[in-house]
Amino acid sequence: MIGLGNYGFTAPAARKIDAYDVPEGVDIRGRFDEEFAKILTKDALQFVADLQREFRNHINYAMGCRKEAKRRYNEGALPGFDPATRYIREGQWTCAPVPPAVADRRVEITGPVERKMIINALNSGAKVFMADFEDALSPSWENLMRGQINLKDAVDGTITFHDRARNRVYKLNDQIAKLFVRPRGWHLPEAHILIDGEPATGSLVDFGLYFYHNYAIFRKTQGEGFGPFFYLPKMEHSREAKIWNCVFERAEKMAGIEKGSIRATVLIETLPAVFQMDEILYELRDHSVGLNCGRWDYIFSYVKTFQGHPDRLLPDRVQVGMTQHFMKSYSDLLIRTCHRRGVHAMGGMAAQIPIRDDPAANEAAFDLVRKDKLREVKAGHDGTWAAHPGLIQACMEVFTNNMGNAPNQIQTVKREDAANLTEEDLLQRPRGVRTMEGLRLNTRVGIQYLAAWLTGAGSVPLYNLMEDAATAEISRVQNWQWLKYGVELDGDGLGVRVNGDLFGRVVEEEMARIEREVGKDKFRKGMYKEAGKIFTRQCTAPTLDDFLTLDAYNHIVVHHPKGLSKL
Structure with a gap:
């Protein structure tokens, strides 16, 4: 946990006495705003506080296990498959069936919970928009609270944005993408909300406030009786997925909705997690809709995991792509694992953006995107990510041309060849130059x-x-x-x-x-x-x-x- 000693108090020049109505043991240190108060209601904060009190010891234990694993890696150990959970990897179980509302996820767009971005992303033509409280958002108090307001307006269909510079009003189309929300990872605190004197867990704040205010309307307007839908980041072990599963069950019980209503996709974006994919899906089997190749964080995690190994130095970051053996192996095993368990295997991010003032460079960028997406769909991925609305059509064409009318490849591409992938395949040193x-x-x-x-x-x-x-x-x-x-x-x-x-x-x-x-x-x-x-x-x-x-x-x-x- 981060201590309060890190932060100073900033008093505004003009003062207005006002305060949030908070339950016992909860203290809000972010500035008061009447719009924020509509999100930070007493009942919503009580829900977040209940989650924090029930799960904080489990979260602290999981974070301690991360530190212990890091110590072992720094002393020369390598991550690998856990012999104790071999029975899960070799078992014949499957996850709950994918809800019809999200059977087709061939192109997903991601971006922060900023108002204009939400509207453009939902209107982009993508099948899914992942609204991000994590890597694409700077978690200031203003951004977090306005993000919750924006999502609430998006779920109930009232969200608009007036761009005064362009004198243009943005609003939702009749057909919009399905909404997934990515809360922050388990390791991140929310220092503006104290629960029993300690900063709240950022992921529980993001999840709790969004779920509390939106689950009922979402299930009617977007989920076809299921939902809400989430993306879960930065996990390293199935014990962290088990916490999320318990959080979901607790939320479903509070809301009085069926077990398994909430569904989530886990990003496999840490090196230790690639050896835990079956176990992660097993823990979330009633709530899972798949795994995603979070490839940029995965590269970061490779370096972090092997920070004490001078024989595993990366080449220039532009050379560490999906053709590197350890990256291809990771993608192939993820596809096999997901399809064997009956859920989506999502591809990685296309980080390119349109280059408006250079047609040749723009076409070269789009060519890279098309080749990357063709590799993904032919490997067996059920969908992919794009960072910009301008890429959606190109990505959609590649997946549609190769998948046809099928919503996904779960039943048709099993990738049994990936069953023979070893720990050595997943850890192979990347090749290239350092310049x-x-x-x-x-x-x-x-x-x-x-x-x-x-x-x-x-x-x-x-x-x-x-x-x-x-x-x-x-x-x-x-x-x-x-x-x-x-x-x-x-x-x-x-x-x-x-x-x-x-x-x-x-x-x-x-x-x-x-x-x-x-x-x-x-x-x-x-x-x-x-x-x-x-x-x-x-x-x-x-x-x-x-x-x-x-x-x-x-x-x-x-x-x-x-x-x-x-x-």
């Missing part, structure tokens, strides 16, 4: 993403790609890894080893480049210098921080004295 340009790109992207995150933007277009916390994490941990082990660079950097002096010079030069690219005025007004300091400190730290955003979170938490509102 000065790779070091520079990591630094440039990491600093710019973090600068945006500190000012409230969690999803940022940079160099024709949509960057979120996952891709920024790859930049950070790769720099850390190269620095720790003094990597010798290939190419133009031949014979040059990465050390503190070289990295310091790269940071200085890339900060100057960022200033030129964004303009002096924007650079001066932004958080670039602060981001540069945080990113540099994390890249050069003796011990690798678990998450970039967990440390940076201290910089966006603003506590208001109880009962005060900013006017």
Whole structure:
């Protein structure tokens, strides 16, 4: 848990006495707002508090197990399949049938819970929109609470947005995507809400507030009697999935709805989790609709898991794609596992965005997307992710041309060949070169993403790609890894080893480049210098921080004295 000593109180210049109506043991330290109060009702907060009190010991135990696993890996151990749960992997069980409302998920779009984004994503033509409280969102109090308001308006169909700059009003079409919501991971606190004197668990706040206010309407308008639907991030072990299953059962009991109404897809985005896929599905078998290849976080997790292994250094991040053997093996095994258990095997993110001022570069980007999606559908994936509405049609065409009218490939592509994949296949060292340009790109992207995150933007277009916390994490941990082990660079950097002096010079030069690219005025007004300091400190730290955003979170938490509102 994060202690309150990390955060200061910021008193507004103008004061208005007001306060949220909270149940016993709950304290709201975020600013008061009448709109937020419609979300932070006494009953909704009581539901969140009940979840926190029932499950916090289980969550703390699971986080302790993560630390113990990290210690073992740092001492030379490798992740692998658990002999104790072999009976689950070899058993003939299946998950509950996929609800008809989400049988077809061939293209999903993702993005933060920002109002205009929600409308555009639901109208995009995608089958599913994953509204994100996690990697695509900077979790400021304002973003989180407005996100809950936006989702409530989206579920009841009243959401609109007036873009005054364009003098355009955005509203929902008659046909919209199905809504999934991704709460934060188990490791992230919500420091603006204290329960029994401790920061609440971010995932329970996100899930609890959304579920409480929306389950009844959602089941009528979107779920065809099922739902709500969720994506679950960052898990490393099936014990963490078991907690979610218990949370779902507790929520269903509170709401008086059937067991198995809530459905969730788990992102397999940590290296330890790839060895737990059957076990994760087993724990969630009444509530599961599949697994997803969260490939960017998976690359980040590969470095983090092997931070103590100098023989497992990554090449430039642009070279670590799905053709690397360990990445292909991960995707193939995920497809086999999901289809064997009767649920969706979702593909990874297309991070490209349309390049409007360069037709040739735009066509090259779309060609990369089409090839990636063709690889996924032919491998057996039931759907894929895109980060931008402009990619939906291209992705949809690839999947439709290869799947036809079938809503998915669960029954038709079994991938029994993947049954022979071994631990060695899933851990094979990636191949490629490490270059000065790779070091520079990591630094440039990491600093710019973090600068945006500190000012409230969690999803940022940079160099024709949509960057979120996952891709920024790859930049950070790769720099850390190269620095720790003094990597010798290939190419133009031949014979040059990465050390503190070289990295310091790269940071200085890339900060100057960022200033030129964004303009002096924007650079001066932004958080670039602060981001540069945080990113540099994390890249050069003796011990690798678990998450970039967990440390940076201290910089966006603003506590208001109880009962005060900013006017």
